[in-house]
Amino acid sequence: MTDIQAPSDRELLIFKPKPSQPPPPATTGLIGWLRMNLFSSVSNTLLTVIGFYLIYLVASAVNHWGIELAVWNADTRRECLDQSPYGACWAGVFVWFNRFIYGRYPDLEQWRVSLTWVIFAAWMAPVWFPRVTSKVAIGLSAILIYPFLAGYFYLGGERNWFMEIMVSVAILSFVLCWAHVLLCLITGRGLGTTIISLSGYAGKHDKTHKYPIIAFGAVGFVIVYALISGWTLKEIGTNNWGGLFLTLVISGIGIAFALPAGIVLALGRRSKMPVIRVVCVAFIELLRSVPLITVLFMATTMFPLFLPEGLVFNKLASAIVAVCLFSAAYMAETVRGGLQAINKGQYEAAAAIGLGYWPMMALIIMPQALKLMIPNIVGSFIGLFKDTTLVSIIGLYDMLGMIKAVSQNPQWIGLHHEPLVTAAMIFFIGCFAMSKYSRHLEKKLGQGDRR
Amino acid sequence: MSVEEQETTEHISSALSDEVVIELNSVNKWFGEFHVLKDIDLSIYKGERIVICGPSGSGKSTLIRCINRLEEHQRGDIIVNGVTMGNDVKNIDAIRRNVGMVFQQFNLFPHLTVLENCTLAPIWVRSMPKAEAEERAMSLLERVKIPEQADKYPGQLSGGQQQRVAIARSLAMDPQIMLFDEPTSALDPEMISEVLDVMVGLAESGMTMLVVTHEMGFAKRVADRVIFMDFGEIVEQNTPEEFFNNPKSDRTQLFLSQILAH
Ligand SMILES: Nc1ncnc2c1ncn2[C@@H]1O[C@H](COP(=O)(O)OP(=O)(O)O)[C@@H](O)[C@H]1O
Ligand SMILES: [Mg+2]
Numbered sequence: 001m002t003d004i005q006a007p008s009d010r011e012l013l014i015f016k017p018k019p020s021q022p023p024p025p026a027t028t029g030l031i032g033w034l035r036m037n038l039f040s041s042v043s044n045t046l047l048t049v050i051g052f053y054l055i056y057l058v059a060s061a062v063n064h065w066g067i068e069l070a071v072w073n074a075d076t077r078r079e080c081l082d083q084s085p086y087g088a089c090w091a092g093v094f095v096w097f098n099r100f101i102y103g104r105y106p107d108l109e110q111w112r113v114s115l116t117w118v119i120f121a122a123w124m125a126p127v128w129f130p131r132v133t134s135k136v137a138i139g140l141s142a143i144l145i146y147p148f149l150a151g152y153f154y155l156g157g158e159r160n161w162f163m164e165i166m167v168s169v170a171i172l173s174f175v176l177c178w179a180h181v182l183l184c185l186i187t188g189r190g191l192g193t194t195i196i197s198l199s200g201y202a203g204k205h206d207k208t209h210k211y212p213i214i215a216f217g218a219v220g221f222v223i224v225y226a227l228i229s230g231w232t233l234k235e236i237g238t239n240n241w242g243g244l245f246l247t248l249v250i251s252g253i254g255i256a257f258a259l260p261a262g263i264v265l266a267l268g269r270r271s272k273m274p275v276i277r278v279v280c281v282a283f284i285e286l287l288r289s290v291p292l293i294t295v296l297f298m299a300t301t302m303f304p305l306f307l308p309e310g311l312v313f314n315k316l317a318s319a320i321v322a323v324c325l326f327s328a329a330y331m332a333e334t335v336r337g338g339l340q341a342i343n344k345g346q347y348e349a350a351a352a353i354g355l356g357y358w359p360m361m362a363l364i365i366m367p368q369a370l371k372l373m374i375p376n377i378v379g380s381f382i383g384l385f386k387d388t389t390l391v392s393i394i395g396l397y398d399m400l401g402m403i404k405a406v407s408q409n410p411q412w413i414g415l416h417h418e419p420l421v422t423a424a425m426i427f428f429i430g431c432f433a434m435s436k437y438s439r440h441l442e443k444k445l446g447q448g449d450r451r
Numbered sequence: 452m453s454v455e456e457q458e459t460t461e462h463i464s465s466a467l468s469d470e471v472v473i474e475l476n477s478v479n480k481w482f483g484e485f486h487v488l489k490d491i492d493l494s495i496y497k498g499e500r501i502v503i504c505g506p507s508g509s510g511k512s513t514l515i516r517c518i519n520r521l522e523e524h525q526r527g528d529i530i531v532n533g534v535t536m537g538n539d540v541k542n543i544d545a546i547r548r549n550v551g552m553v554f555q556q557f558n559l560f561p562h563l564t565v566l567e568n569c570t571l572a573p574i575w576v577r578s579m580p581k582a583e584a585e586e587r588a589m590s591l592l593e594r595v596k597i598p599e600q601a602d603k604y605p606g607q608l609s610g611g612q613q614q615r616v617a618i619a620r621s622l623a624m625d626p627q628i629m630l631f632d633e634p635t636s637a638l639d640p641e642m643i644s645e646v647l648d649v650m651v652g653l654a655e656s657g658m659t660m661l662v663v664t665h666e667m668g669f670a671k672r673v674a675d676r677v678i679f680m681d682f683g684e685i686v687e688q689n690t691p692e693e694f695f696n697n698p699k700s701d702r703t704q705l706f707l708s709q710i711l712a713h
Contacts, residue, residue, distance in 0.1 A: 206580075348521050349558035349617075353572040353624055354547040363571060367562050 066421075076411040092415040093422050096406050100419065103242015103397050109156075109234060113245050116150040123174055126181040133190045138177050143256055145170045154249070157235030168225040176220065238316040242397035244426060246316075250398070251388040254323040255381050261324070262331025267361065269336060280332070287329035293390050295322045300394050319391045327384050334376045338369035371445050378438035382431045399423050462672055462691070470497040472628060472659055473518060478527035480513060487513050488524065489683045497627075500660045502670040502691075505680035506706060511663045514680070515630045518661070519550045532627065548576065551621030555633040557613045559605035565592065565616050566601040569623045576624065584623070591619040595649050611642030615649055622653075629653065631662040665710055671695065679703050 038048045069087025072094075074080045080089035093100075102110045123142040127135050149170035152163060159167060180191035187194070192213055196202050199212035241249065268280035287295065299322035303313055342365055350360040370377070392401035403419040406412055473495040480488040487510045495501060503511050516522040517529060520536060520543045529536040531546045560568050569588035573579040579587075592598045595615035597608075605613055614634055621629060631650065635643045647669050654660060654673045664670070670677050670691050677694040679687045679702070687694070687703050698704045 343558075345554060345556050345558035346560065349552075349554065349560070351521060352519055352547060352550075352552040352554075353620065354544060354576040355572065356544065359575050363575065364560055368560075371562065 077413060077415050078411075088418050088421075089415060090418055092406070092412050093418050096402075096412070096419065097422075099243060099402050099406065100399055100422065101244045103246055103402055104240045105236060105242065105245065106234075106240070109236060112153045112156070112233065116153045119149070119174065120146060123177060126177065129181065129185070131188065132181050132184045134180065134192075138180075141173045141177060145173050147253070147256070149174070153233065154241065155236065155238070156233035158232060164225070164229070168221060168228060171228065172217070172220050172224045175224075176217075238314055241316065242399075243402050244399050246391075246396060246398045247385070247388050250316075250320055250323055250391060251381075251385045253320050254327045254384050254388070257324040258327035258331040258380065258384065259377065261328035262335045263366070265328060265332035266335035266339060269332065270339065284329045284332050287326055288333065292323075292326050292387050293393060295326050296390060296394050298322070315394065315396060319394060319396060323384070323388065323391075327380065330380055330383075331377070334373055334380055335369065337376065338373035339365065341372050342369055371442075374438050374442050374445070378434055382434055385430060385434075386427060399426070468497045471495065472497045472532055473661075474528070474530040475518075476528040476530075478514075478517065478524050478529060480517065480522065480524040480526075487683050488517070491527070491685060493678075493685065495628075495659065495661065498657050498659055499675050500654050500673050501662065501676050501678060502674040503661065503663045503678045503680060504665055504667075504670070504706070504710075505686075509680045510683040511680055512632050515552075515632055515661055515663060518628075518630060519547050519552055521552075548624060549626055550628045550630060551624060551626035552630040553614070553617050553621055553632065553634050555636050557605070557610070557617045557637070559613055559617055559620070561605050564602050564604055565597070565608070568605065568616060569620045572620070572624050588619070588623055591622050592616075594622075594652070595619045596645075609642060610638045611645045614638065614642075614646045618646075618649055618653070628659045628661070631660065631664065633663050633665075635664065635666060667695070667711065679706065681706075 039045045065086070066088045069084045071080045071083045071087055071089050071091050074083065074089065074091035075095075077089060077092060080091055098107070098110065102113055105113060120142065123146055124139070126132050127139050127142075132138070145166075148163065148166035152159065152167050176191060183189060183191055183194055189197075192209075195212050195216050196209050199215075201209055201212050265280050265284055268276045269284065271277050271280070296319060299318040300315055303318050303321065307313055346364055346368065347360065350364045355364065389398060389400045392398050392404065395401075397405060400423065403416075403423060406419060407414060407416050409415075471494045473493070475491050475493040478488055478491040479486070491514060503514070505511055513522055517524045517536075518531060524536075532549055534542050534545050536542060536546060559565075560571070563571065566585060566588055569591060570581065570584040573584040573587065574581055589598055589601065592601055595618055597612055597615055597619075600608060600612060600616070605616065608616065618629075618634075634650070635646050638646065643666070647666060650660070650662070650669070651673055660673075662669070662674075674691045676688055677691050678685055679694070679698075679700075681702050687698065687700050689697075689699070694703075695707065698707055
């Protein structure tokens with residue numbers, strides 16, 4: 001301490017920070033970028049040239065086959081071949097496109113399928129709107145209630161009492177969601193608050209606020225129920241379902257089921273109770289060590305054996321069950337990976353402030369783990385979406401099944417490549433969009449906790 | 452640095468009552484074969500401030516973590532506020548609601564804002580209405596002197612600020628006892644005093660505190676009793692004055708000479 005002089009008797013040095021300078025001029029601009037990334041050295045330049053040459057070869061071949069020599073208008077494959085034997089026959093794709101999308105769903109009823117897609121998009125869209133409250137409820141209703149509406153639109157026919165109720169609930173929920181969204185966007189107040197203030201309960205105690213909402217819901221339900229009674233759609237059996245539509249049905253149910261089931265299985269695997277743990281481990285390991293195609297075959301041939309006499313389980317239902325179980329097992333491992341990445345201190349802090357097991361998991365652990373898992377979860381979804389094409393092997397006419405069927409049509413016999421290229425493009429668009437969205441989500445959610 | 456600074460200040464007198472809030476009767480704990488806590492006997496009175504020190508690995512953390520059941524002891528009794536710690540989940544919950552804990556690594560919830568960190572437990576454990584919980588959390592954040600950070604995420608704060616949020620988060624449950632496990636050990640030197648200041652303020656308000664720390668200035672200023680642990684045992688306990696000026700055992704003397712040497 002002695003070598004530091006107390007500066008009382010002399011002038012204090014005033015410390016002035018240097019002003020910040022702009023960074024050195026960047027090597028930006030197109031030329032700079034090219035020079036830095038493509039032509040920085042002799043070998044790099046060589047690789048660039050070779051790379052561009054390969055790209056050119058592939059692109060020109062594709063262009064030659066797919067555009068220059070392609071046939072866009074023809075009624076049979078023969079006509080195509082007569083016009084241009086070495087070009088693509090896109091005419092076949094145009095003729096069959098509806099079949100690739102809807103399978104053998106009757107032409108006149110295809111609007112039902114398209115309409116449910118539009119409804120789903122409209123149901124989910126508000127989740128991305130600003131200023132809209134209760135987004136979790138909207139998203140959950142879209143996942144839990146929408147399937148009943150879609151299911152009825154797809155199947156049609158008479159509704160039993162359960163479907164009658166669920167379809168009414170679904171229509172009501174959709175209408176209420178949008179009423180809520182519009183209210184939020186226009187007045188800035190949600191549906192619940194609006195009902196409460198209109199009914200004059202706003203001044204009363206918080207606990208009574210649910211009564212006008214329940215009453216409103218009940219009245220709405222009765223109205224919808226009355227309106228749709230007597231309205232039916234033509235019944236269309238699942239054996240007519242096919243194409244991209246079927247792929248989306250199977251993978252959509254698989255995806256919606258996989259995440260919650262995977263979370264339950266992953267938690268079960270870490271449970272302190274041995275029985276639960278063993279059951280979960282056995283289930284996960286069993287399904288993960290068997291190829292999906294085997295699970296699918298087992299489902300279609302063995303489920304019927306377990307079912308009581310007379311109960312017919314159709315092929316589609318078996319396939320959906322198989323895909324769900326399979327994806328749940330994989331998802332469980334993804335979730336487990338995410339859970340392992342969470343610091344032990346988070347569990348301890350949650351326990352120390354008095355949270356029990358379920359609140360701890362739901363509020364502290366899962367939100368963090370899910371955020372970490374987004375890339376892997378979306379990866380599994382993409383995998384599932386693609387794997388669904390395997391159902392064509394057990395005789396379901398998904399998009400690949402339809403393509404195979406078309407290639408056996410007498411008029412179009414041998415038409416393989418063009419439909420397959422189309423299917424590849426459709427799958428690419430779906431998968432690429434999912435993966436891009438997951439990147440975006442990752443970035444957006446990661447903003448909060450930069451360390 | 453903080454040692455010199457605080458040596459000059461008065462010891463904060465406490466209003467000790469003779470009501471025992473934590474009682475440990477020959478508590479023993481093993482990690483596998485390893486005997487970490489050996490026959491610990493300890494009674495802590497309401498409003499008492501205890502500083503626990505000792506070499507690394509001596510079982511200090513394990514001891515205080517047994518008090519809110521983050522670790523399970525195998526033999527002996529731990530009685531907190533008249534509730535005996537056992538396997539009964541109800542008892543554990545009752546104890547945890549009364550005992551707050553601050554960790555060396557802060558352990559804030561990174562996906563929640565500072566305010567949400569502080570309102571989570573009151574809302575979910577005590578079923579407090581959100582508005583009330585937020586109001587209380589804001590007054591606690593004022594008490595730890597960071598109300599302006601309420602809407603930030605923990606990752607955007609400095610270590611000292613994070614630790615103060617952690618203290619506010621524990622206080623939000625209105626605990627009667629606070630446990631601190633080396634609250635300043637993970638902090639950069641210039642941030643230690645801001646956290647210690649908050650803890651001194653807490654001591655002034657009459658909180659029962661168990662603090663594992665090597666900040667001897669804090670011990671001298673605040674503690675009613677200093678406990679020295681080694682090899683899983685309580686080697687010596689005394690008032691800070693006696694403890695620092697007349698250590699009874701050679702282990703204590705050696706330890707004090709090591710940490711006060713520089
Ligand atoms: N979960 C655990 N499993 C096994 N050994 C542990 C565990 N936690 C702590 N220990 C051991 O117990 C001893 C005491 O640890 P701890 O209470 O953290 O010491 P301190 O906090 O005094 O540094 C150390 O030797 C440590 O290695
Ligand atoms: Mg420790």
